[in-house]
Amino acid sequence: MVTRARPSRARPLWVACALGVLAVAMLAGLLDGAADISPWQVVLQVADWLPFGHVDSGLAPVEQGLLLELRLPRVLVAAVVGGLLAMAGAAYQGVFRNPLADPYLLGAAAGAGLATTAAIVLLPAATASIPVAAFIGALGGVLLAYTLGNTAGRSGGTATLVLAGVAVTSFLTAIQTFIQQFDVEELQRVYAWILGDVGGGWEQLWMILPYAAVSSVVLLLHGRMLDVLSVGDEEASGLGVRAARVRFTVLVAASLATAAAVAVSGLIGFVGIVVPHVVRRLAGGSYRIVLPLSLIGGAAFLVLADLVARTVLAPAELPIGVVTMFVGAPFFVGVLRMTRRAVT
Amino acid sequence: MIRTRDLSVRLGERDVLSGVGLHVRQGEWVAVIGPNGAGKSTLLKALMGLVGHRGEILLGDRPSGALKPRARARLVAYAPQTPALPRDMTVLDYALLGRTPYIPYLGRESGHDREVTESVLDRLDLTRLAARPVGELSGGERQRVVLARALAQQAPVLLLDEPTTALDLGHQQQVLELVDRLRRADGLTVVTSLHDLTVAGLYADSLLLLADGRAVASGAPSQVLTEESVGRHFEANVKIEPGPDGRPVVHLVRGGP
Ligand SMILES: Nc1ncnc2c1ncn2[C@@H]1O[C@H](COP(=O)(O)OP(=O)(O)OP(=O)(O)O)[C@@H](O)[C@H]1O
Ligand SMILES: [Mg+2]
Numbered sequence: 001m002v003t004r005a006r007p008s009r010a011r012p013l014w015v016a017c018a019l020g021v022l023a024v025a026m027l028a029g030l031l032d033g034a035a036d037i038s039p040w041q042v043v044l045q046v047a048d049w050l051p052f053g054h055v056d057s058g059l060a061p062v063e064q065g066l067l068l069e070l071r072l073p074r075v076l077v078a079a080v081v082g083g084l085l086a087m088a089g090a091a092y093q094g095v096f097r098n099p100l101a102d103p104y105l106l107g108a109a110a111g112a113g114l115a116t117t118a119a120i121v122l123l124p125a126a127t128a129s130i131p132v133a134a135f136i137g138a139l140g141g142v143l144l145a146y147t148l149g150n151t152a153g154r155s156g157g158t159a160t161l162v163l164a165g166v167a168v169t170s171f172l173t174a175i176q177t178f179i180q181q182f183d184v185e186e187l188q189r190v191y192a193w194i195l196g197d198v199g200g201g202w203e204q205l206w207m208i209l210p211y212a213a214v215s216s217v218v219l220l221l222h223g224r225m226l227d228v229l230s231v232g233d234e235e236a237s238g239l240g241v242r243a244a245r246v247r248f249t250v251l252v253a254a255s256l257a258t259a260a261a262v263a264v265s266g267l268i269g270f271v272g273i274v275v276p277h278v279v280r281r282l283a284g285g286s287y288r289i290v291l292p293l294s295l296i297g298g299a300a301f302l303v304l305a306d307l308v309a310r311t312v313l314a315p316a317e318l319p320i321g322v323v324t325m326f327v328g329a330p331f332f333v334g335v336l337r338m339t340r341r342a343v344t
Numbered sequence: 345m346i347r348t349r350d351l352s353v354r355l356g357e358r359d360v361l362s363g364v365g366l367h368v369r370q371g372e373w374v375a376v377i378g379p380n381g382a383g384k385s386t387l388l389k390a391l392m393g394l395v396g397h398r399g400e401i402l403l404g405d406r407p408s409g410a411l412k413p414r415a416r417a418r419l420v421a422y423a424p425q426t427p428a429l430p431r432d433m434t435v436l437d438y439a440l441l442g443r444t445p446y447i448p449y450l451g452r453e454s455g456h457d458r459e460v461t462e463s464v465l466d467r468l469d470l471t472r473l474a475a476r477p478v479g480e481l482s483g484g485e486r487q488r489v490v491l492a493r494a495l496a497q498q499a500p501v502l503l504l505d506e507p508t509t510a511l512d513l514g515h516q517q518q519v520l521e522l523v524d525r526l527r528r529a530d531g532l533t534v535v536t537s538l539h540d541l542t543v544a545g546l547y548a549d550s551l552l553l554l555a556d557g558r559a560v561a562s563g564a565p566s567q568v569l570t571e572e573s574v575g576r577h578f579e580a581n582v583k584i585e586p587g588p589d590g591r592p593v594v595h596l597v598r599g600g601p
Contacts, residue, residue: 005436005474007458097428221450227437228444232428234394239444239497240417285432285477 008286010293018296022079025300029075029307030067037063069201077205078198078306078320079299080212081265082275084257086298089272090279090290091219091254094226095247096158103258103272106165106251110172111141112262117176117190121183130193131204131263138259144168146251158247195319196266198306208260215257216295222250223288230287268321270328271298271305278335301328345370345501345533346391351399353383353390353557360386361557363399366535370500373527373534375544377568378554379578384537385425387554388503391535392422403501417445421497425505425537427490431479435489438478439465442496461496467522468492469515483510491519495526502526504536508543520547541594545569546587553577566592 030042037059044057045067059067088103096105104110115137119129149164180187225246228236233243261268275298276290283289302320305327309318346368353361361383368374376384390397393408393416401408403419411419421442430438442464443457465471468488473481478489487510494502502523508516524547526532538544544551545565553561553568555577561568569592571584580596587593 005434007440007453008434008437009452224447224452225449227430227433228441230428230430230433231438231441234389234392235422235424235427237394237413238392238417238420238422238424239441240412240414241444242413280432284434285430286434286437 008284008289010283010289014283014289014293015296018293018300022296022300022303025303025307026075026079029078029303030071032071032307032311037067042067073202073205074199074306075303077200077264078302080205080208081198081261081268082271082302082305083295083299084208084212084215084261085268085271086275086294086301087216087219087291088254088257088261089298090276090287090294091222091226091250091257092272093276094229094287094290095250095254096162097230097232098158098162099277100273101162102269103254103261104267104269105162106255107141107145107168107172108138108255108258108262109141109267110169110176111144112138112259113194113267114172114176114179115140116193116266117179120186120189120193121179124186131200131207134193134266135259135263138262139255141168141172142251142255142259144172192319193266194321196268196321196324198265198302198320199317200264204264208264211256211260215253215260218253219250219257220291220295222246222253223286223291226250226287226291266321268302268324270324270332271302274324274328274332275301277332281335345372345404346535347400347402348391349400351387351390351397351401353386353395353397355386355395359557361390361397361554364554364557364559366552366559366562368533368535370533371527371531372550373524373536373548374550374552375548376535376537376552376554377539377541377544382554383557384554385505386557388422388505388535388537389424391503392416392420414445417497417499419499420501420503421494421499422503423490423494423505423507425509427486429478429486429490431477433478434475435470435478435481435492436461436465436474438489439470439492439496442493445497445499460498461492464492464495468495469518484512484515487511488515488519495522500531501533502535504534506537506539509539516543523547541569541574542587542592545592545594546589566590569594 027042031039041057041059044055045059048055048057085103092101092103092105093099112134115133116130119133123129145165145168148168149161152160152164180190228239228241229243229246236243276294279290279293279297283293305323306320308327309320309323312318348364348366351361351364364387376387378384386395389395391401403411439461440453443453443461446457447453465474468491470488470492473485491507508519511519523534527534548565550563551565551568552559560577561573569584571582574580574582581599583595583597584592
């Protein structure tokens with residue numbers, strides 16, 4: 001007799017494993033840097049920061065400050081951004097029924113790129129305006145693509161949405177390139193932003209946390225609905241689900257997540273595609289599994305990527321976007337090979 | 345249970361259905377037959393509200409347009425001719441989707457939903473496959489999985505578009521017998537499109553023959569399945585004889601029309 005099959009859910013054991021990996025990654029992220037802090041001291045210090053009671057880690061105030069003001073926010077920003085990008089990628093893949101969809105598919109990247117370039121060129125002194133510009137630009141790009149896709153084709157269809165995304169992306173990128181020509185000196189800053197950076201600090205973390213929380217909750221609740229969408233619009237409608245409405249809700253939440261991530265970290269590629277796929281390969285294809293595990297896995301992945309970015313060329317730093325692609329691609333191929341199955 | 349009056353559907357530049365009248369009583373099994381492209385699938389889609397139409401459609405005495413999607417899904421279950429199958433999803437998860445009309449929008453399925461689904465899988469011989477990804481199944485196994493999803497919906501009306509095309513003889517019989525049993529036990533109303541005319545005549549109470557988007561004949565199998573009408577509308581050379589139970593059996597005759 002075969003064991004009884006169970007419906008797909010994110011099982012507590014897997015979630016616990018993923019959280020374990022994330023915790024180790026974050027600890028490693030806190031450790032790296034000036035040499036003399038031992039892992040144990042970091043653990044004690046983290047325990048001390050927690051609200052309950054006082055633990056003496058034996059760290060000097062300077063070292064505590066270093067951990068608290070530099071490394072901790074950096075690790076947390078990397079975790080939040082990685083989680084958001086991976087989860088948004090998974091959501092886009094579900095909405096478009098396309099495993100290669102990424103969070104930037106609908107013009108979020110191009111919109112953010114254009115707005116950021118404009119901010120850098122027009123307000124060179126106001127560095128603080130970059131995240132705001134990126135956030136607004138990302139949402140604006142998605143909104144433009146969505147409106148265009150829905151007016152050009154039958155409302156709610158996915159194919160025209162993707163095409164609208166392509167059109168919007170090339171159009172906005174053209175404008176961005178045009179603006180860049182006015183101010184070649186600032187090109188360096190534009191590229192530095194595009195390649196990604198998670199060293200923003202507490203302020204940026206607080207800025208995106210509300211968006212991160214709202215979009216995560218909405219997306220995690222829509223796991224089963226994304227499974228329903230995977231049978232196609234007609235059949236979803238036969239099951240009593242308004243596909244266009246679900247798609248709209250999920251797209252809004254995923255785009256909000258993407259915009260929040262882009263705002264503090266620039267354009268970090270590959271996370272949104274690689275992480276959901278690894279999760280799918282290892283744990284199953286239901287979005288009830290893919291969404292939560294992508295959130296956790298993406299967080300761990302980006303914390304580790306940032307660790308690599310800070311260490312390989314220390315004291316110089318690699319852009320984190322370069323690392324995600326450089327490390328992500330071979331890792332991805334490795335997972336594909338490891339879990340190779342008969343594919344038609 | 346289902347009644348259409350003067351139902352017309354235009355897709356692109358073509359009139360795919362024109363002035364079709366269909367009447368299906370509760371507990372009745374109607375088979376829609378007709379050559380390729382006659383509009384059989386389109387008729388079922390129109391009943392589901394999946395394509396725009398002119399004319400009137402009543403589902404259980406109510407105009408179909410007045411039904412909310414969830415209410416409609418509790419009334420009518422539909423298995424399409426070419427379903428989109430998410431390759432990675434397991435058979436059990438896929439069949440469970442049939443319970444969607446009973447699950448709150450952001451909720452999860454209950455124990456009852458699982459019981460219903462498991463018993464349907466069991467009746468369709470699919471328990472063995474429950475944990476397999478849908479993408480790895482054979483054509484006939486897939487077809488039964490799609491049927492399982494539709495049956496898990498527990499709707500009083502079943503619309504099945506070519507439910508047996510990919511099935512071997514034994515499974516064909518199993519599926520049709522199961523639908524027939526459900527119909528007798530629970531009073532299900534069944535509309536299927538079927539290509540096998542003999543099978544259509546064997547199981548259905550009445551047939552609707554579509555040709556070129558028009559209903560050209562309807563009624564009891566022995567009235568609709570005549571050598572003359574099949575020969576004309578299918579452009580086939582056939583011989584039709586009464587079978588053991590008096591229902592018509594359609595034989596192909598070599599040599600073409
Ligand atoms: N979206 C569409 N746009 C334009 N024409 C369509 C569309 N869908 C179907 N048709 C046309 O409508 C006609 C009826 O199609 P339908 O699928 O209902 O046929 P059918 O009777 O189910 O055929 P088959 O036996 O091959 O399944 C066909 O000629 C088809 O080409
Ligand atoms: Mg058809």
